[in-house]
Amino acid sequence: MEKETKSLIKDYMLKAGQPNKKTLDDLCRKIVKLRDRKCCVCGSTSYLQTAHFITRSNYAVRWDLDNIWLLCSGCHLMRRNSWHKDPASASEWVRNVLGEDRYNNLRMRASTVGQKIDKNTVLLYLKQEKRRIENGRK
Numbered sequence: 516m517e518k519e520t521k522s523l524i525k526d527y528m529l530k531a532g533q534p535n536k537k538t539l540d541d542l543c544r545k546i547v548k549l550r551d552r553k554c555c556v557c558g559s560t561s562y563l564q565t566a567h568f569i570t571r572s573n574y575a576v577r578w579d580l581d582n583i584w585l586l587c588s589g590c591h592l593m594r595r596n597s598w599h600k601d602p603a604s605a606s607e608w609v610r611n612v613l614g615e616d617r618y619n620n621l622r623m624r625a626s627t628v629g630q631k632i633d634k635n636t637v638l639l640y641l642k643q644e645k646r647r648i649e650n651g652r653k
């Protein structure tokens with residue numbers, strides 16, 4: 516077999532065994548809605564969206580539940596002091612909610628560079644958290 520073909524098959528096999536981005540994003544959204552149920556900042560139950568504190572383009576914390584919160588569109592994007600317009604107030608909010616240690620740990624995980632994410636491990640973590648949240652509500 517040609518070297519190139521072997522490499523293509525290897526890539527395919529690796530990808531085939533991993534959940535895709537959308538699966539993990541969808542599961543995160545479901546879990547955060549289940550966990551928070553209303554806007555974490557103002558308590559509104561309208562125009563809810565999941566918001567990443569540290570950008571979701573940072574894969575080290577893209578599916579990290581300490582980094583994702585349910586916010587209304589006002590608190591997320593629109594208001595003068597929304598997370599997108601006033602990142603300092605977002606930092607302060609997250610720091611208050613998580614506490615100093617968890618906040619610093621989140622920051623540290625986010626600063627990880629050059630690590631490949633094992634999506635199967637992420638999926639396992641998310642399923643476990645979903646179960647934990649579901650059981651906690653009963």
Ligand SMILES: [Zn+2]
Binds near residue numbers: 558590
């Ligand atoms: Zn809000």
